[in-house]
Amino acid sequence: MSAPLLTSLAEPGGDRPDALTVGGRACSREELLGAAGAVAARIAGAPVVAVRASPTAETVTAVVGALLAGVPVVPVPPDSGPAERDHILRDSKAALLLTGSLTGSPTEEEAGPVETVPVDLAERAAWSGPEPDPESTAFVLYTSGTTGAPKGALISRGAVAADLDALAGAWAWTAEDTLVHGLPLFHVHGLVLGVLGALRVGSRLVHTGRPTPAAYAAAGGSLYFGVPTVWHRVVQDPDAARALSGARLLVSGSAPLPAPVFRDLEQLTGHRPVERYGMTETLITISTRADGERRPGYVGTPLSGIRTRVAAEEGAEIGELQLTGPTLFDGYLNRPEATAGSYTEDGWFRTGDIAAVEPDGFHRIVGRASTDLIKSGGYRIGAGEVENALLDHPAVREAAVVGAPHEDLGQQIVAYVVADGVSEAELIDYVAGQLSVHKRPRKVRFLEALPRNAMGKPQKKLLPPA
Structure with a gap:
């Protein structure tokens, strides 16, 4: 039998009543497991389920329940318009849309071409199904659609586990940490790293609902996740920034962190932030380390198991970043031509990002090939x-x-x-x-x-x- 993806939920004892706090609502891992077990019992056997991924405990419960049952999860942005939402639901062939609404009928925002099922945190059920195959799909994550309709990237359970274990090693992330963030729960950063990471490592999680400087300052975490916009707002509130000085690690990702924000964070918090690089299709592949050097403008070196190369024209210092490793996706749903086009002839994934690599292996991301x-x-x-x-x-x-x-x-x-x-x-x-x-x-x-x-x-x- 394969090891559980959500390791901490399978470990008896040592629980605490506020192991997870999402949007102000706290629960223990035992309570989460019971509520998620009820979800798993209701959806077992479904081919795919969508989750209206608002920043709530219901969203976490729905995702965990689907993962327990081995049903692929399609996170749907809560602010998506009807055209985007219907495309995601129809393209993924989701059988159900799980929501946090307990009303008798779906709201206009939640309505779509599939049956809507509310998630009730008060429900409990023991789930005793086998751990799904690591090669099976955990998520169908839709890209931003900047070059057409969003494409569904198939992310396996094994890719998620490999990535979270590599990040735990790079960031010295343990069960003793308290992770704090307020990032959206429909992206890799907020959902896979920011929720499943805590459930795999066993750390406490505080999701602040919105990533405001005041909320971050009040959370008392040891590990903080943010995007550059969040960190820019934090340094504009010096008192909130100084309140993070007791943390162990500040992590920035999803876009390059401007050098002035890096320097302001260091001055106000005493921490040089960790930067990392990834994509929906690859999860996180490159990062600076908790015990290593951190340079403004650089995302560090490849994580364990990841290999990178830069395809540059002769004489050029920058070129397309290409990589391979265990965290890569299994292709785009129903789009074999797009999948094939994302790889080189010798099997390396083409990120479409332009990068430079220093002699010591530190990577610098210049931007997208198409725009940067x-x-x-x-x-x-x-x-x-x-x-x-x-x-x-x-x-x-x-x-x-x-x-x-x-x-x-x-x-x-x-x-x-x-x-x-x-x-x-x-x-x-x-x-x-x-x-x-x-x-x-x-x-x-x-x-x-x-x-x-x-x-x-x-x-x-x-x-x-x-």
């Missing part, structure tokens, strides 16, 4: 490097850099910034003084705010025309 690799005047320039230079200017709060068509240069560097009291010429000169002159923006556009997704990533395709 700029070819200007014969030079290959990473947008992330220019963005960090702009963010070092004291007047700049946000920055996004793209390459726009140019009849002479091929592409010209265009910067979109949120800033006060600084001119276009001043910012162009500032970047030219920080980096090579050819990396300076040719145009600067000032915005009230950058368009971002739920994880705080800038959405460059939504920027106004250059």
Whole structure:
């Protein structure tokens, strides 16, 4: 029989009444197991179930129940519109939609082409089914759909276990920790790492509902997860930031952490944050270590079992990051051509991200090949490097850099910034003084705010025309 995916739920004794707190509601692991057992009993045998993944204890219970029963889980963003929601439900062929609603009929937001089943935390049932095969699908996670309709990535139980064990080793994550975060429960970061990680390692979990500086400061954790937007807001609240000084580790991911935020976190909390890199299709593959060096702008070295390489043109320092290892997905649901196209001829996964690797193995992610690799005047320039230079200017709060068509240069560097009291010429000169002159923006556009997704990533395709 294979080892349980959710290790701590199978261990007797040592439980505490607030082992998991989600959105202010606390429960023990025994209570979670009983409520999840009731879910497992109701859905056993279903081919696939969807879960309306709001930041609630019901969402955690639904996901755990499905994993106990060996039924693949499709997390559905609670704010998804009807078109996106119906696409996910129909494409995945979900048989049921599990929700936190106890009303007699589904709300308009929850309604869809499948039967809606409410999750009741008061229900209890003992689940004695066998541990599912590690090669079976744990999740169908839908990508952001930036190049068309969202695609469902098939993530196996074995991939989840391998990733969480590698991260536990890299971050010295143990049952003695209290993990705190307020990230969405429909992404790898918030759900797989932020919930299943705690249930596998056995650490206490505090999900704050929303990732506000005040909520993080009040939680008293030893391990904190956040995205750059969260950490930017934390450093804007110095008192909240200083309250995290007693933590053991601050982890940032889902997008590059701007160097100024890295430095502010270190100054206010005493911690140099850990950065890591991953994708829906690969889970987390690269990270800095709890006991290792942490450099601004770098995501560290490959996790245990992961191999990486950079496919760069001759003479170029940057190129597409490719990797292989046990955390990779099993392909896109019903899309064999897309699956085949995501791998090289010799079987390495093509991330579509542009990276550079230092001689000591430290990886730096420059950005997406489709939007962040700029070819200007014969030079290959990473947008992330220019963005960090702009963010070092004291007047700049946000920055996004793209390459726009140019009849002479091929592409010209265009910067979109949120800033006060600084001119276009001043910012162009500032970047030219920080980096090579050819990396300076040719145009600067000032915005009230950058368009971002739920994880705080800038959405460059939504920027106004250059």
